[in-house]
Amino acid sequence: MKQRIITGVFAGAVYLFLLWLGSLPFALFTALIAVISFLELAAMKKLRRTSTVIIIASVFVGLIVIGAVFETTSSLSAPSYFIRLLVGLSLVLLSATVLSKNRFQFEQASYVLFAVFYIGFSFYLLVHLRYQSLPLLLFVQIIIWATDSGAYFVGRKWGRHKLAQHISPNKTIEGSAGGILCAILCAIIFQSILQTALFPSWVFLLVISLLIAIAGQLGDLAESAVKRYFMVKDSGAILPGHGGLFDRFDSLIFVLPLLFLLGVID
Structure with a gap:
């Protein structure tokens, strides 16, 4: 219990400080949390965190979250941005099933795509709401x-x-x-x-x-x-x-x- 409280207080203080700071530092911090959360989901599925597919998918998670920053500073359209990223990732994952000779299977590709969307979009909303x-x-x-x-x-x-x-x-x-x-x-x-x-x-x-x-x-x-x-x-x-x-x-x-x-x- 003592360790739980100490960790909670320290982690909460860091989170609240960066939340108050906002802007790019909070966005980068949130993107890091999102990527780690995605990697945790990948590990549950017994997908190697160092595999090419998971590394690429992690990059997509980060791009989705950071997109909230550019949305506020440019004419970037959020729906268009998301669609392009998800379509691009879908093509990468399907290509991986072919290039791996089906060692990376469609069911795994579906899991990765959903995980990227769920984690990425939710943390995108966190950054977006901070700006809002x-x-x-x-x-x-x-x-x-x-x-x-x-x-x-x-x-x-x-x-x-x-x-x-x-x-x-x-x-x-x-x-x-x-x-x-x-x-x-x-x-x-x-x-x-x-x-x-x-x-x-x-x-x-x-x-x-x-x-x-x-x-x-x-x-x-x-x-x-x-x-x-x-x-x-x-x-x-x-x-x-x-x-x-x-x-x-x-x-x-x-x-x-x-x-x-x-x-x-x-």
């Missing part, structure tokens, strides 16, 4: 952290009924409810302290907070399902006491695409 609105990004991040913390402590003290035993045996319904209540409380406090309104009304604020809290837990469970499928405990070991970066950002990378679909992120 720092207060909104802080709000989203705080709600996710509040949900995680509330669920953990309430679950440990009062958790009795399993939430998804076949996927994550330690999570409970009581913990999930505690996480949601903690998220809503933090949302009210955050908006009360902030000088300007993030959303048109308090009702809208509470609805978005509820959706973030639920989606964040769903993202956590989705990552647990992936780990259960590949029979691994953690996605990596880069953060002592916490596991991998995919473990730490699983909620955020699920929440951000949802907010994009809802139009909260332009």
Whole structure:
């Protein structure tokens, strides 16, 4: 527990400092997190991180994330940029199945393509949202952290009924409810302290907070399902006491695409 707290405080401080700094430093930091998260997913699939295909795919992940910077400083069209990158990667992956004489198979190519899209696009949205609105990004991040913390402590003290035993045996319904209540409380406090309104009304604020809290837990469970499928405990070991970066950002990378679909992120 002590190591977990020390790692969490240090990593959180670095993340928040670069988040406050913004601009290119935060984009490069986010791209690095995205690439490492992708490599963790590749390792789960038993794909060598040093293989040519995975190295190329990692470059595409970085390009997708960094694209958020150039989108704000040029006439670059985000949809066109994404389509070209994904089409290009698709051609590279299909070519790899031929050049490797099918040692790199179509099923592996599909896995890599989805991983690049899911990881790359979610972290692209993180950088994009930083350019769009720092207060909104802080709000989203705080709600996710509040949900995680509330669920953990309430679950440990009062958790009795399993939430998804076949996927994550330690999570409970009581913990999930505690996480949601903690998220809503933090949302009210955050908006009360902030000088300007993030959303048109308090009702809208509470609805978005509820959706973030639920989606964040769903993202956590989705990552647990992936780990259960590949029979691994953690996605990596880069953060002592916490596991991998995919473990730490699983909620955020699920929440951000949802907010994009809802139009909260332009």
